[in-house]
Each structure stands twice: as structure tokens, then as C-alpha cells.
Amino acid sequence: MSLSRFSDFLRTPSLVRSITALLVLAFALLLLVNVGTFVMIQRTAKVNATIEHAQLMRRASRTVMIAMLDAETAQRGFLLTGRSEFLQPFEEARHDMEPALVFLEETAAKDPELDTYVKRMHSLADSKFAEMDATLAMAREGRIGEAIQSVRSGEGKRFMDDMRATVDQFDEAKSNRIAERTRSSQQSGMLTVIMDALAAILVVILAILSAWMVRRYVAEIQAAREQVDALNVGLEATVLERTGDLMRANEEIQRFAYIVSHDLRAPLVNVMGYTSELEQAGKIVEKAIAEAEKEREVDKEVVVAVREDMPEAIGFIRASTEKMDRLINAILKLSREGRRNLQPETLDMTAMAQGIANSVHHQTEASGAKITVQKMPTIESDRLSMEQIVGNLIDNAVKYLDSERPGEIVVSGEEAPGNFIVYRIADNGRGIAPRDHERIFELFRRSGKQDRTGEGLGLAFVRNSVRRIGGTIDVESELGKGSTFLLKFPKRLNLSEPGAAL
Amino acid sequence: MTHPVKIVMVEDDHGHAKLIEKNIRRANINNEIKHFDEGGAAIEYLFSEEVLTNGPLLILLDLNLPDMSGTDILEKVKGNERLRRAPVVVLTTTDDKVEIQRCYDLGCNVYITKPVDYESFAGAIRQLGLFLSVIQAPEIE
Known part of the structure; x- marks a missing residue:
């Protein structure tokens, strides 16, 4: 050798x-x-x-x-x-x-x-x-x-x-x-x-x-070192430039979402407003027809149009616009959340999760479900984001419990190698089919039987927030057995990292 | 009140304008309402001799205008020696915290977000009408 x-x-x-x-x-x-x-x-x-x-x-x-x-x-x-x-x-x-x-x-x-x-x-x-x-x-x-x-x-x-x-x-x-x-x-x-x-x-x-x-x-060494230094400076500048580009692009997307949702709202005000006006007008016509009916035979078609077709049409228009309003609000909320400034602080996750569990106590009590919050490590991160993430996941766990068996939700967490902390929200609910494991995190997408209210926003928000504070979210689930949501965060939220600011 | 308060409405969406007017009227406010669907014309009117010399007015302002931002108009009005006392009600779809703060900083008197839900919308405008019926607008001197 x-x-x-x-x-x-x-x-x-x-x-x-x-x-x-x-x-x-x-x-x-x-x-x-x-x-x-x-x-x-x-x-x-x-x-x-x-x-x-x-x-x-x-x-x-x-x-x-x-x-x-x-x-x-x-x-x-x-x-x-x-x-x-x-x-x-x-x-x-x-x-x-x-x-x-x-x-x-x-x-x-x-x-x-x-x-x-x-x-x-x-x-x-x-x-x-x-x-x-x-x-x-x-x-x-x-x-x-x-x-x-x-x-x-x-x-x-x-x-x-x-x-x-x-x-x-x-x-x-x-x-x-x-x-x-x-x-x-x-x-x-x-x-x-x-x-x-x-x-x-x-x-x-x-x-x-x-x-x-x-x-x-x-x-030669000196020259090489100078070259390396120059390259390094160039690299840093490039990284900064790219990061800047990314941040600008991100800001633009958020601004776009914001403007679009606002501009979509304005016509919606009209649609809803004039639908109501139309409804009011319909009621007046209906009243007039009722008056007329007392005196003479009114054309059946007119009666059907005023008493059935018009209210039905108005009902659909209203339901659709209301839904559209909710969707626009969701996008607005998402973009606003992305613009919020993060404030890292030390968070007692055990207390936070217990507080959230207590707030849904009336729901769990009614269905005979039980939420167990285990002792979890503290984390240095943004309080509001964390509350939204854990709150949303616990809400979901409660919402999608299986009525066939008493609900059991366990919130736990431990430190993971590489200065990370992993939190788990596990339930024995209805579970998610494997093909939906990725889909559930997309905006407006939902999984399973559509028998619960919701717009398909919760998990999209959760993933957005998780990513913003530098974490990842995964789901392990089997249909009919239950789901476990795995959250992985850095122990300390570092805002100077380019990724965190996005 | 020697002169009845004139309402100047700057609103690019005619539908909105009509709904606002309807609901103000339903609240039994019969003051004259002058409608502009773009900022330029509104400013021209507001800064004309006729307005500057004639009686009190109240401005209903939308922020998203085709030719300028409502905040520009607000800034100009509040920066004018004579007009600055005129109450300005910002009535817009924007509920962005930063935008609201900016409007109040510029001297807006009331900021109302247009609710999409019509019942709330009509309710808000009627309450505004009620408000308009009791407030004292200062004379423009």
C-alpha cells in the first residue's frame, strides 16, 4: 500500500x-x-x-x-x-x-x-x-x-x-x-x-x-486560494440571489392569491346581493299572484315558475356562491398565514396539546372517546403555527372517529436524532386509503365517505404551516384501523434559514 | 345643519354602488348621493370650487379602483385644508390588516369590510345609514 x-x-x-x-x-x-x-x-x-x-x-x-x-x-x-x-x-x-x-x-x-x-x-x-x-x-x-x-x-x-x-x-x-x-x-x-x-x-x-x-x-497555492475565495463569494452571491428570487416568487404567488381572492369577492357580493334582491322581488310577485288567485284562475306555468322554479334556482345560486365564498376565504386565509411573521418561543407542547384536548372535550365526551396526551419535549417554534397544526390534527382525529368502536386518540412525542423532535397524533378512527395519503394534504381535496362537513382545507393548512416552520408531515394509516400523523420539526426554529422565510 | 350632507360615493362596481344606494335608502337616508366609478373624476369633483364652497359632505370610498387606489384619494382629501374634516367611510372588500391600519393612519374615519353574505351586507349598510343619520358632518368652509 x-x-x-x-x-x-x-x-x-x-x-x-x-x-x-x-x-x-x-x-x-x-x-x-x-x-x-x-x-x-x-x-x-x-x-x-x-x-x-x-x-x-x-x-x-x-x-x-x-x-x-x-x-x-x-x-x-x-x-x-x-x-x-x-x-x-x-x-x-x-x-x-x-x-x-x-x-x-x-x-x-x-x-x-x-x-x-x-x-x-x-x-x-x-x-x-x-x-x-x-x-x-x-x-x-x-x-x-x-x-x-x-x-x-x-x-x-x-x-x-x-x-x-x-x-x-x-x-x-x-x-x-x-x-x-x-x-x-x-x-x-x-x-x-x-x-x-x-x-x-x-x-x-x-x-x-x-x-x-x-x-x-x-x-500557485495563493492564486488557487484566491480563486476559491472568489468562487465562494460568487456562490454565496448566487445562493443569495436564488433565495431572493424564490422569496420574490413566493411573495408574488401569495400576493397573487390575495389579489385574486379579493377580486373574486367583489363580483360575488353582486351575485349574492342581487340574488337576494331577486328573492325579495319574487316574494312580491308571489304575493301578487296570491292576490290574483283569489279573483281568477292564474296560468299554472306562472305559478310553478314563481313558487317552485324561482326559489329552487335562487337556492342553488345561493348555495354555490356561499361555497365559493368559503373557498375564496380559505385561499385568503392561506395566503395571509403565509405572510404572517413567525415568532419563535419555547413551547410546552404537553400543555398546549392538553389545552386543545380540553377544548374538544364536549365532543369526545358525547361520543365516548378519550384523548391521552403523553409527556412531550418542548420545542422552540412559532406558537400560533404550532397551535393551528396540533389543533387541526386533533380536530380531525375527533371528527373522523369510527362509530363502531370507542375512540382513542393518543398525542405523543420524543426527540429524534439530528436535533429534531417528532410528535405523533394517533387515532383508531376510520383511517385513510393508501391512495389518498398524499391527496389529503392538497387544497379542497378530501378522502373517504363525504359525510362530514368541511371544505378540504384543514390538512392543506396544516402542511403549509408545518413547512413554514421548517417541519415535515407524514401520515401512516390503514383503512378501518386508524391513522397516525407524524410531525417532525427542528428543535429550534431558525428564521435565518432561507427555507423558513419562504 | 344648514345644508343637508351630501354623500359622495366612489365605487367602480356598479352593482355594489346600486346595492349600497338601495340599502342606504332603505334606512331612510334621503341625502343626495353622488356616484363616481373612477378615482380621477371623483377627485376632480371633490376639488372643484362647487364642492369646496358648498356644504358638508361625506365620502364613501372603495379602495380597489381601476385608475388608482382609494388610499390615494383618502390621502388627498385628508391632506386638503378644507376637505380634511369631511368624514370618510372606507367601504371595501379588502380586510387586510395592513391595509386597514394604513387607511386609519391616513385619517379615514370608519373602515367597513363589505361582507359577501348579503344579509350582513345589507345590515352593515343600513347601520351605516343609521350612523349617517345621526352624525354631524362639519361644514366645509
């Missing part, structure tokens, strides 16, 4: 990846410089050690040379004077030379070129000392002339010359090597410095590059 995410990270070109790569590169460079410097220091130390060693060897070769010179000087002194004290430096020289030669042999063992010189030095030294020992032995025996003769033969001088030349060659070889070592050491030192400088420049470039990328990235 994490591995695949890592490979995704590597594959996807992104700024974070680039910066990470740059940093890794910079660290690698620093590490390289570090290692290089370390190696360089090690090497320099080694070179220094070899140079010091070489100097020691040079010194040893000189020691050998000096010891031989000392020995020769002592030999000659002894030969000249014959005094044995001259021989003391001779022995000292031999004594000094021995460790120097051993040192040289040991150190030069691995180097064929030097080894040759050292071997020659050794053999020359041995030869010289052998020659000197021989002359000294002659001198001690008193054969001075022979000894001097031996010296004069130049053999010892040849040994010395050879020795000097060999030591010089050795010294030169050694010097050359030291010079070479020093040069290579200086070269590698310079190389390291150049490498370090290059690495430093590279690191600086990488740093600048990273900084630039980060800067660009930050600028």
Missing part, C-alpha cells in the same frame, strides 16, 4: 517530487564532498608519513656515510700516530652505523630500487670496514709501512668514493620521490578544493532552484 503510494509519488510529476529530488541531490553532493575531503585528509596524512619516513631514511643513509667518514678519519689518525685513542671513534662509528644500516635494510626491503642501493651501501660498508680492519690489524702488528701501502693502493678510497656516490644516488632517488609525492599531494589537494567549490556552487544553485520552486508553488 505505502509502497505503491511511494511509486505513485515517484511517477507523478509534482512540485513536491521535484523539490524532494533537489534536496536529495544537494545532500548527495554534500556527502560526496565530505567523503572526498575525508579521503584527501587521509591521503595527505599518509603522504606526510611517507615523506617523514623518507627523511628518516635519508638521515640513516647520511649516518652511514658520516660513520664511515668518522671511521676512515680514525683509521688514518691511528695509522699516522699509532696512538690507540684514535681508534675509539672508529669503534663508535661502526657502532653507530650498524643500526642505521639495519633500519635502511628493513625499510627498503619492499622497494627493489632502494634495496639495490642499500645492499650496495651495506656491501661497500662491509668492504671498507674489512679494508680498514685489515690496515689497523697491520698497524697494530707494527707493519705500518704495509698498512700505509695498502691505503696508498687506493682501494679504501675507491670504496669511499663508491659509497659517497651510492649515498648520493640514494639521496637523489629519495628526494625525487618526496618531490613527486608532494606534487601529487598538492594536486589532489587542489582537486579536492575545486571539487568542493564546484559542489558548493551546485548546492547554492540547488538551493536557489528549490527556493524558486517553493516560491512559485506558494504563489
Whole structure:
């Protein structure tokens, strides 16, 4: 999982990846410089050690040379004077030379070129000392002339010359090597410095590059954020605008309903007024006919028209206009309710429902029905709306009880998840057929046997009010068993929500 | 009352006008009733020299007129130095609380909603007639 995410990270070109790569590169460079410097220091130390060693060897070769010179000087002194004290430096020289030669042999063992010189030095030294020992032995025996003769033969001088030349060659070889070592050491030192400088420049470039990328990235983020902010502002403005549109549309509909219902009322006043006038006129005619009948036979058609047709027609006109008046009033009431300002307050729903139950007590008592109000949570909402909703639902429950069984109405409520409260008004009344579950909430629509008075307004009002205070209403019902109306409201009516103001 | 009170009725619905007149007459009010079915003509009449100089009057005003709102007329009448004392009875179908308040704010003296039910309508107009028979309308000076 994490591995695949890592490979995704590597594959996807992104700024974070680039910066990470740059940093890794910079660290690698620093590490390289570090290692290089370390190696360089090690090497320099080694070179220094070899140079010091070489100097020691040079010194040893000189020691050998000096010891031989000392020995020769002592030999000659002894030969000249014959005094044995001259021989003391001779022995000292031999004594000094021995460790120097051993040192040289040991150190030069691995180097064929030097080894040759050292071997020659050794053999020359041995030869010289052998020659000197021989002359000294002659001198001690008193054969001075022979000894001097031996010296004069130049053999010892040849040994010395050879020795000097060999030591010089050795010294030169050694010097050359030291010079070479020093040069290579200086070269590698310079190389390291150049490498370090290059690495430093590279690191600086990488740093600048990273900084630039980060800067660009930050600028991009800033730009993106600004864009989001701008979009947000736009969105808010759009929402506000839409809400405003909706509210205006809603206001317009309400205003329309209001105006229409008013304008419909005006002709209705005339219809009803002149119907009454007509009725009055009819009565006068009827009276005249009654008078006339006393004197003569009146045309039967006239009598039927005046006594039956006219009152019947007037009756229908009146009933219809009255109904129309009720409907118009209903629409008016609905639109007026929609314009009323809501005032949220904490409502004791138990007390409110009990009060409503008490107000219909005379009806329930007459039919032997019982209303039970259970303890319910309080709610913060509009009192008038709530009273209308619960009142209407309890009225309906009482109105549509089934005469077959004693009525039982239960009002209950509890808190629901998401800061809601659910109230239930349940009855065991006649119930509502499933196909009417939605229809009953529509204006002027009713369900079931039309044996109760009503215009089909109550539930339309209820739903309108419920929606206005941010709630929902549902019905669960089975025909012949009873109905339960479920009300769901937010615990607290929030008027600042666009929906609530509609 | 030196001059009999003249009733100026501004009502666009002729049916209503006739019903109102009928019922006023039935209440035994015989004052002259001058009917206008539009606001413009009514204002022209109300602000003519003839009315301004001649006797007291009472205005019956409908709010929903074709050419203007009754409240415009009310405002003009109550804003006029001479006419403002004339009682104005607003007689309309509107029973909107805001509208009623607005009319009283503008200085209307009585606001009556026309009941659709004719019995109530006739009753209301007759009571208005009774009211008209006892009120003292101030002189227009």
C-alpha cells in the first residue's frame, strides 16, 4: 500500500517530487564532498608519513656515510700516530652505523630500487670496514709501512668514493620521490578544493532552484486560494440571489392569491346581493299572484315558475356562491398565514396539546372517546403555527372517529436524532386509503365517505404551516384501523434559514 | 345643519354602488348621493370650487379602483385644508390588516369590510345609514 503510494509519488510529476529530488541531490553532493575531503585528509596524512619516513631514511643513509667518514678519519689518525685513542671513534662509528644500516635494510626491503642501493651501501660498508680492519690489524702488528701501502693502493678510497656516490644516488632517488609525492599531494589537494567549490556552487544553485520552486508553488497555492475565495463569494452571491428570487416568487404567488381572492369577492357580493334582491322581488310577485288567485284562475306555468322554479334556482345560486365564498376565504386565509411573521418561543407542547384536548372535550365526551396526551419535549417554534397544526390534527382525529368502536386518540412525542423532535397524533378512527395519503394534504381535496362537513382545507393548512416552520408531515394509516400523523420539526426554529422565510 | 350632507360615493362596481344606494335608502337616508366609478373624476369633483364652497359632505370610498387606489384619494382629501374634516367611510372588500391600519393612519374615519353574505351586507349598510343619520358632518368652509 505505502509502497505503491511511494511509486505513485515517484511517477507523478509534482512540485513536491521535484523539490524532494533537489534536496536529495544537494545532500548527495554534500556527502560526496565530505567523503572526498575525508579521503584527501587521509591521503595527505599518509603522504606526510611517507615523506617523514623518507627523511628518516635519508638521515640513516647520511649516518652511514658520516660513520664511515668518522671511521676512515680514525683509521688514518691511528695509522699516522699509532696512538690507540684514535681508534675509539672508529669503534663508535661502526657502532653507530650498524643500526642505521639495519633500519635502511628493513625499510627498503619492499622497494627493489632502494634495496639495490642499500645492499650496495651495506656491501661497500662491509668492504671498507674489512679494508680498514685489515690496515689497523697491520698497524697494530707494527707493519705500518704495509698498512700505509695498502691505503696508498687506493682501494679504501675507491670504496669511499663508491659509497659517497651510492649515498648520493640514494639521496637523489629519495628526494625525487618526496618531490613527486608532494606534487601529487598538492594536486589532489587542489582537486579536492575545486571539487568542493564546484559542489558548493551546485548546492547554492540547488538551493536557489528549490527556493524558486517553493516560491512559485506558494504563489500557485495563493492564486488557487484566491480563486476559491472568489468562487465562494460568487456562490454565496448566487445562493443569495436564488433565495431572493424564490422569496420574490413566493411573495408574488401569495400576493397573487390575495389579489385574486379579493377580486373574486367583489363580483360575488353582486351575485349574492342581487340574488337576494331577486328573492325579495319574487316574494312580491308571489304575493301578487296570491292576490290574483283569489279573483281568477292564474296560468299554472306562472305559478310553478314563481313558487317552485324561482326559489329552487335562487337556492342553488345561493348555495354555490356561499361555497365559493368559503373557498375564496380559505385561499385568503392561506395566503395571509403565509405572510404572517413567525415568532419563535419555547413551547410546552404537553400543555398546549392538553389545552386543545380540553377544548374538544364536549365532543369526545358525547361520543365516548378519550384523548391521552403523553409527556412531550418542548420545542422552540412559532406558537400560533404550532397551535393551528396540533389543533387541526386533533380536530380531525375527533371528527373522523369510527362509530363502531370507542375512540382513542393518543398525542405523543420524543426527540429524534439530528436535533429534531417528532410528535405523533394517533387515532383508531376510520383511517385513510393508501391512495389518498398524499391527496389529503392538497387544497379542497378530501378522502373517504363525504359525510362530514368541511371544505378540504384543514390538512392543506396544516402542511403549509408545518413547512413554514421548517417541519415535515407524514401520515401512516390503514383503512378501518386508524391513522397516525407524524410531525417532525427542528428543535429550534431558525428564521435565518432561507427555507423558513419562504 | 344648514345644508343637508351630501354623500359622495366612489365605487367602480356598479352593482355594489346600486346595492349600497338601495340599502342606504332603505334606512331612510334621503341625502343626495353622488356616484363616481373612477378615482380621477371623483377627485376632480371633490376639488372643484362647487364642492369646496358648498356644504358638508361625506365620502364613501372603495379602495380597489381601476385608475388608482382609494388610499390615494383618502390621502388627498385628508391632506386638503378644507376637505380634511369631511368624514370618510372606507367601504371595501379588502380586510387586510395592513391595509386597514394604513387607511386609519391616513385619517379615514370608519373602515367597513363589505361582507359577501348579503344579509350582513345589507345590515352593515343600513347601520351605516343609521350612523349617517345621526352624525354631524362639519361644514366645509
